[in-house]
Amino acid sequence: MAGRIVIFGATGYTGALTARALVGQGVRPVLAGRNANALAALAAELGGLETAYADADYPWTVRSLVERDDVLVTTVGPFRRYGHAALAAAVDAGAHYLDTAGESLFVREVFDEYGVKASSVLLPAFGYHHVPGNLAGALALDRVGEDAARIDVGYFLGGGSLVRGLSGGTFESAPGLLATRMYTYRDGVVDEPRSQVRDFAMAGRTRTGVSIGGSEHFTLPASHPGLREVNVYLGWFGAASRIAARLPRGRAAAAAIGFCGRGLARMARRRAGKGTLTSRIVAAAYDAQGGLLTEIHLSGGDPYDFTAGIVAWGARQVADGMTETGALGPVAAFGLSELEAACAMAGISRVTG
Template sequence: MADTREFDLTLFGATGFVGKLTAQYLVGAAPESARIALAGRSLDKLTAVRDELGPKAAGWGMVVADSTDQAGLDELAARTKVVVTTVGPYLRYGLPLVAACAKSGTHYADLTGEPLFIRDAIDAHHEQAVQTGAKIVNSCGYDSIPSDLSVYQLYRRTIEDNTGELTDTTLVAALKGGVSGATIDSGRAMMETIAADPAKGSVLSHPYSLSPDKSMDPDVGRQSDQALSRASAIDPSLDGWVGTFVMASHNTKIVRRTNGLLGWVYGKNFRYREVMSAGKSRVAPLIAAGMAGGIVAGMTVGALLSRASAGRKLLDRVLPKPGTGPSEKVRESGWFSMKTFAHTSSGAKYVSTFFGTGDPGYQATAVMLGESGLCLAFDSDQPPSQAGILTPAAAMGNALTDRLRTAGMTITVERA
């Protein structure tokens, strides 16, 4: 991309909860020469956010734009090299900005955990983004960077060691943190969409629904994102029982899409799932079963309630509100640890570790999103060199991994 744009990076949604956290991170992480702008609907609120950020942000630009104003979003995208957006749910508000970026060849990063939105973006804008050179990168937060980069780095290690293709691969998640109102609202947006068009439910249930080429989907038999097993079946070092990780249904689709975008380099026999410990007690198997069944039941009940106005009003009363979040003390006390156990076609075994401090959905996500934006702005010439609707690993690979390590996150791969 020619360096003729007014800004290197524009943060859209800068006045929201996660938007402010991301802006605060960029103040310390961005190069002094970086040309950054804050964007949102209210100039007064943008000014207040910029003033709170201190003298380092005094020269940052401000762009007034609304997610429903296509002309305004087109103008925003044309002025900047990269747009980082926290404005969700993306199913409701995200596609016009994707359209603007695909049209103008502007790189883009978001925080979506909504497969329905990504499928719509692929169908509507992938080809144009490829033509203009835009890297439209979804899921650049806790969903799904740790998952995606962990498997990518495992693949890179197998290449270095010449130990064959990846086969059975399982991520085991542990974390301390809360569920945000924005995450709940994204789930509601998907429920409401499925209630209006039940056929779209297959995007959530099919493991390869985000595949770039259906004819190339691996033939590895029945695969499900629901899990219930003894932890020792994953690796002898693990005890107790495991059940489905709450974000497995989304993260696994991102990882599988990466495999496809990179030409199925992980292997045609690559099988991937994500789990979370249910403990070692006598009731652990029941807890693990409940982790899997509870997710499905919750989505089903939510979709049913979303069909009627009375049901939607009930959800409004009982669910956390978007734009809210925990205190600074609570955010700083959080952490996450993702260990991914992998086998290869030659019989080699590996384990990757992705560890970060700070509440994963807020503090750590602001770091990952901020570094994704900076990577797209300043490292976009590094491989992989793809364009289109992409995943974090397919768009930024080693460059983003290096940035996150420098930012204090632990990302390692060891041979078992």
């Protein structure tokens, strides 16, 4: 393995899952964070791993984590507030970088600003958001080829309670998904139109999603230049999606917070990670006249377990050496068949029949 793998935010919910997944895959990562006692406890649980202090409020401590050819995995969010320290540290050091961000404006910054100056590999949004959507979209495009002019991707959760299933960090970030400006891809440009909603037919029922920004807007057109439009939808909010889409994004965040309620937020934090969630992702390809060409459906288990598994796999691949540089999507980085096999290993696979 060419470089070390360092997990920044290792004692958080997703970070600890990722550390365990890496150890389960035969890797001994460095565990980094700001809580020395929690780091020591996790390191001991996982067989005596190396630990390091780092705090996003003090960027030099994050920069000291990595050197050239190391791999920095960061799960420290919300990323618009805390993510820049790790991103800048990786680019400055020439270290490879993976994050689990689902925040659209942060993802856009990685592609628009940091990717052009990186001498290493940057893999933003490398988790449940937005690896499965990239996979589903690429599989649909691979099936229909140059006939496709538009791709719509939808992310949905099911099984158990959404509130009990979300981690505390995700719940903190969820209103931000509505607060920040969404974007879409149209005719060669990533822009910011008014929010949209659309319905998807899935497993015998109709599911509603509200438009969000994602990595698919950058990665799918790069691999398929004939695409004229890419849209991504999040189906977490059910009927509230239509209300949120009619509001300016700042008001939408307030509405989401009001809808959930402070008591609900406290319950989510107390029960973080204790619910049972399942994943469902769909990608629909259309021709230039709006005719449906094909749909690809993916299904799997808990999105946190998937994120940990796919991040661990991706970090190992990158640590073994990459020839590409800059901000990449998962298909461009690893290949379609390899990514599909890795996603299946991590718990999300294609629905057949």
